[in-house]
Amino acid sequence: MENKLPLVDVLKGVPGYQRKSDLGSFEYSYKAEITNVYPLTANEKLYQIQIVDPEMRRRFTFRPGQFVMLEVPGVGEAPFSISSSPIRHGDIELCIRNVGNLTNFLSRVQRGVQVGITGPFGTSFPLEEMMGQNIFLIAGGLGIAPLRSPVLSVLENRSRYANVDIIYGARQPSELLFTYQYDMWRKFDISLDIIVEKPDKQWNGPVGLTTDILREKVATPDSSLSKNTYAIVCGPPVMFKFVCNMLTEAGIPMQKMFVSLERRMHCGRGKCCRCNVGSTYTCLKGPVFDYWSVMNLKEAI
């Protein structure tokens, strides 16, 4: 039987531990518990999710802008941007809209349910690079979810940034997310402008699109914008083009403007191809891209 080929065990003899090259951890997910569910609007809830193993929880680190794959056995797995601060490690918060198969299931679960978390995956907003500079954070609708992590990170390191401007637009006041935090953000010296398209009777803020607020902000020609300002943009596909064009005209260089793209994903690891834009994997090269990269991606926005 010397001609019988031996079965090669691919997990044997892999040196060291490196998550990105470790065959053994490909399908590994952290067991995590939904510790709290906080309803934000009629359709969105904030899920506080904690990696069960305390050591794993401590070792779980991510950068603002990255995402995790959340799995409910038998229901499905999907990517979600992390909405919490990186200093909380594996005690993360995900803002989830009830819109698909998995999220519909999640909208009905209560705290205490065990889910699987894999990740973090993807690129992040370069917050270190932004230190000392002004930051525009522009969000439309659910786009505030991936922006909340950089916002919280900036809040925790407020002295390291100059002016921080959040411009947040929603269709109607009832769809505004994280309303309970606006006062806190403002008190920590962050300028927050909120605008809605369709006001209700109680609404006394501005009415229109995020670009209306942005236009005022960048109306006065300011040559320093190109040198001292970064921008982070996240929202529905139509919003990107208008906002990024306006920022470009205001003089912000393309490589200082960052967007976070949403795509369908089945793996998060550059294998299933579902998230490809042109032929770039959103899960590996994104979801955070600078605007220059986005301009070079066919059909990105």
Add this chain to the structure above:
Amino acid sequence: MIFRIINKPELRELFDVMAVNRIIGPVRKGTSHEGKPLYAFEPVTDFNDLKLEYTTTTRPAKRYFLPSHETLCTFSVHENGWDKSVDFNIHEPHVFFGMHACDINALDKLDKVLLESSFPTPYYAAKRKNMFIIGVECDPQPFCFCRSMGTDSAFHGFDMFLTDLGDRYFVEVESAAAYNFLKNIKTREPEEKDHARYMKVVAEKNRKYTATVDTTDLAKILDMEFQSDVWKYWGDKCLSCGTCASVCPTCYCYGVEESVDIDLKGATKKKHLYSCNLIDFAEVAGGHNFRPESHTRLKYRYYHKHRGFMEEFEESLCVGCGRCSEACLARITVPEVIASVRSGVKPKGRSGRHGK
């Protein structure tokens, strides 16, 4: 590389020596409506069933290393949560007896993305590392354009490679395992006349290619012609059925689905190969579809094959095996699509593949 010569009858001996392993090889499965033989990669136990002179197989050997449906993991659900158990679904090595160069090159390309990039996939790795491959020189068919893609011969990715020199085989020995197998049969060193004969056989093979694809600057041209009307023309023909992806030796896109076991005590996570031509390929939860029209999906397929992979790995993901053109119900062929994108001219009065 070490080269050997074996006399034809010795190949049966080699097969018998290797038969303690599971052997997969080209066998005749039936006859097409045009009267041509149809082949498939199937387990072979009798050397007489092995058809090394096969034209091509309708489907690649993909199902042995990228099965169309595969269980990624199972869950056992209990009171306090669940446990996951993972199996890479390979239980013995496979010997592939008689793979053409295009299919070997396809594996090398898949290796680049599934084995050698970040997050290598263990399901593929476990199967790939347990393949013993015997390549065999082919007879170019009218739909083969591998020579244009630079995949008409294989330099690595196999254990040994056979070229039929008439009464003997010229054997390229790539791995130590192959060398050891050959010790069981009679072989000899190639002589000058064997080299001459080998070169003549290969030159004859190269003269047989009829289909070509001009790949000069193709990646760049695809980028420039992104808005070309030609895509719409092909998109209107495309049935979005995904047949091309299922017969493609390098298509690896997939979808994942989970299901709860009927006894509610467990769950299964399954992967199934997908196709970027299928309508919901890029649809996100909530219903927004990033590629709703069939031409955007067809274009994306060509982009990934001939541009995206090029950008990442300096080579195309297409090996020119021609299976997609043969299988396409709308008779869309790669050489025609690329020629039309290059020229910007939609084909007029085309008569379908091979002038049918």
